[in-house]
Amino acid sequence: xxxxxxSPGTLSLSPGxxxxxxxxxxxxxxxSYLAWYQQKPGQAPRLLIYGASSRATGIPDRFSGxxxxxxxxxxxxxxxxxxxxxxxxxxxxxxxxxxxxxTKLEIK
Amino acid sequence: EVQLVxxxxxxxxxxxxxxxxxxxxxxxxxxxxxxxxxQAPGKGLVWVSRINSDGSSTSYADSVKGRFTISRDNAKxxxxxxxNSLRAEDTAVYYCARDRFWSDVMDVWGQGTxxxxxx
Numbered sequence: 001x002x003x004x005x006x007s008p009g010t011l012s013l014s015p016g017x018x019x020x021x022x023x024x025x026x027x028x029x030x031x032s033y034l035a036w037y038q039q040k041p042g043q044a045p046r047l048l049i050y051g052a053s054s055r056a057t058g059i060p061d062r063f064s065g066x067x068x069x070x071x072x073x074x075x076x077x078x079x080x081x082x083x084x085x086x087x088x089x090x091x092x093x094x095x096x097x098x099x100x101x102x103t104k105l106e107i108k
Numbered sequence: 109e110v111q112l113v114x115x116x117x118x119x120x121x122x123x124x125x126x127x128x129x130x131x132x133x134x135x136x137x138x139x140x141x142x143x144x145x146x147q148a149p150g151k152g153l154v155w156v157s158r159i160n161s162d163g164s165s166t167s168y169a170d171s172v173k174g175r176f177t178i179s180r181d182n183a184k185x186x187x188x189x190x191x192n193s194l195r196a197e198d199t200a201v202y203y204c205a206r207d208r209f210w211s212d213v214m215d216v217w218g219q220g221t222x223x224x225x226x227x
Binding site for chain 2: 033035037039043044045046047050056057088090092095096097098099100101102
């Protein structure tokens with residue numbers, strides 16, 4: 001079973017700043033089968049990134065994903081007010097799907 | 109508009125059963141794998157189960173295997189989750205989600221239905 005660890009637990013930044021969120025896997029994620037989701041309070045998650053670096057339909061290009069193997073990163077180049085939320089990574093390279101515990105991005 | 113609407117949640121006693129439904133619209137339901145994902149109060153997302161397009165293949169998280177059953181009725185465009193032997197730790201919001209092209213990536217999510225297991 002692959003375990004995903006996200007860091008930091010909470011990230012405090014201001015609008016306009018750059019955000020870098022990390023997701024580390026306990027073993028290599030095959031074929032970069034890593035996705036990122038955004039969840040706002042009281043809402044369902046929204047797919048942002050799949051295949052480690054491909055943006056989902058309608059996702060602004062300020063969101064980008066990178067990484068391979070066991071280390072993956074979600075970068076938000078210039079934070080907008082609507083970007084403050086919780087972000088989850090998910091691996092789908094093994095039959096037992098798993099999410100990370102989440103990173104809360106809060107306004108500083 | 110692509111939409112998923114869950115129903116069937118509620119309060120149930122430990123050891124009890126509940127069946128969740130997820131009504132799909134705006135896309136060809138029978139062509140897509142589907143998932144259930146849950147979220148305990150104040151906690152993160154946990155994958156529960158997946159079913160393939162025609163219902164012939166299913167998979168489950170270890171925590172629910174043997175107690176939960178995922179199924180679908182493609183004629184009714186509806187996904188189900190039968191939950192038996194419920195425990196307090198099954199208390200969560202349950203989301204159904206559409207799979208993105210047989211990939212185990214979830215690209216459309218419902219708004220969720222709340223299950224509370226308590227005496």
